[in-house]
Amino acid sequence: MHVDLLQLAAMRRAVSARRGSAVLAQLNNGSEAVAFSVRNDVSAIATRGPLTPDHVIRTKRTAMIVGADAVASVSAFADAYRSYFTRNNHDALTCLDPAPRWAVWPGRGTLAFGTTAGECGIISDISSHTQQAITRAEALGGWQALPEQDIFALEYWELEQAKLKKSASAPEFSGRVALVTGAASGIGAACVASLLARGAAVVALDINPAVAERFCDDSVLAMTCDMNDGDSVRRAVEATVSHFGGLDIVISNAGCFPPSHSIEQMPADIWQQSMALNLTSHQRLMQEAIPYLRLGLDPAIVIVASKNVPAPGPGAAAYSVAKAGLTQLARVAALELGGDGIRVNVLHPNAVFDTAIWTDEILARRAASYGLSVDGYKKNNVLGCEITSRHVAEMACAMAGTLFACTTGAQLPLDGGNDRVI
DSSP states (O other): OOOOHHHHHHHHHHHHHHHTSOOEEEEEOSHHHHHHHTOTTHHHHTSSOOSSGGGHHHHOSSOEEOOSSHHHHHHHHHHHHHHHHHHHOOSOOOOOOOOOSEEEETTTEEEEEESSHHHHHHHHHHHHHHHHHHHHHHHTTOOOOOOHHHHHHHHTOHHHHHHHHHOOOOOTTTTOEEEEESTTSHHHHHHHHHHHHTTOEEEEEESSTTHHHHOOOTTEEEEEOOTTOHHHHHHHHHHHHHHHSOOOEEEEOOOOOOOOBOSTTOOHHHHHHHHIIIIIHHHHHHHHHHHHHTTSSSOEEEEEOOTTTTSOOTTBHHHHHHHHHHHHHHHHHHHHHGGGTOEEEEEEEOOBOSSTTOOHHHHHHHHHHTTOOHHHHHTOSTTOOOBOHHHHHHHHHHHHSGGGTTOOSOEEEESSOOTTTO
8 A cells, every 4th residue: 555655754743742852753564564554453452552561661552553644643642641641640650751652554554653763673673573473362362461550550660760860862863864965975975974973864865876885774774866867866755754754854965076167168968967966956856855844853954065156266167057056046945945944054165175076186186286285285275274074064964953943044164264255
């Protein structure tokens, strides 16, 4: 059965609101999960209680049954959980969050909700084993969970209550879903690393198949994607939502630096290639991502443009014009999307030398043309500092985070100070 990805994203947002923190929503649409979800008695057997009492710490007492209105189903589950707490609270305990941890989505399979991919994996494993055991038990005559008072006693064990007072604050992007383009190397790869360090789940896209080998982490979905191919971009965005439940952050970084040509001598294919990747592909990505970002958690788009926008150079018309158009696209996007709470900001890096376009040979040649050593050329800015991909990635994450919560439509240089820009 078709999975409505917008409904999935809306459900994830509703669960996050009830939990009080961002969560991922991972769908299990394997044959066993789907078969369990379409049982006529699934609403009864999935809401009797956990297979073993200690599972309640991970899964809560029951699964959520997703109805025709997924968001309403979350509200109904939360109301039922509060009633369960009220019925069994005899010691002035503090109610835990009323959000579901797993759900049965009839015809689609099952869902696990967690603040990390690891938590989702644990919940998914427990729910999978639970489904198998229940199915076998029902075939042998049925099964019965412990009374809810006993399950409540374990869920609200005093040591569990103590955890509420000692829980450490989660990383800034815990439970958030980010998508990064041009992620196989350079700035894109650094952005993936910085997002992971802040607790995000990340989809890493690149036309280079090596992107799939670059990251070995349960929190990363790495995919080959040609940003010039509309179908490929659409499939990548849909895979993001299908795998993690939604989309909150887009770092649109893919690009190329074409060979230098004067306007007079510009080959038509060089011009078109630059416009396609450095401008049009970003518009295409935003077009596919915006419907899901509207359902995202503190959604943000960060566009990686270039110093060539405020300070172009001769021989770089194809690159500079495309990046200028990209910046204008971002400004319009900020105006269009602000009402939906989606922030759109632009970074203008310059002279980031630890990227694929800067080989040792090119660096040496460029440094010599300025009469500088390679080290001097790398630090040829007002601050005399070297700009790396990590610096750009850290700033991109800042723009996607709470520091820029009230900022949209901004353009920020990251160049160590350029006298032509200043």
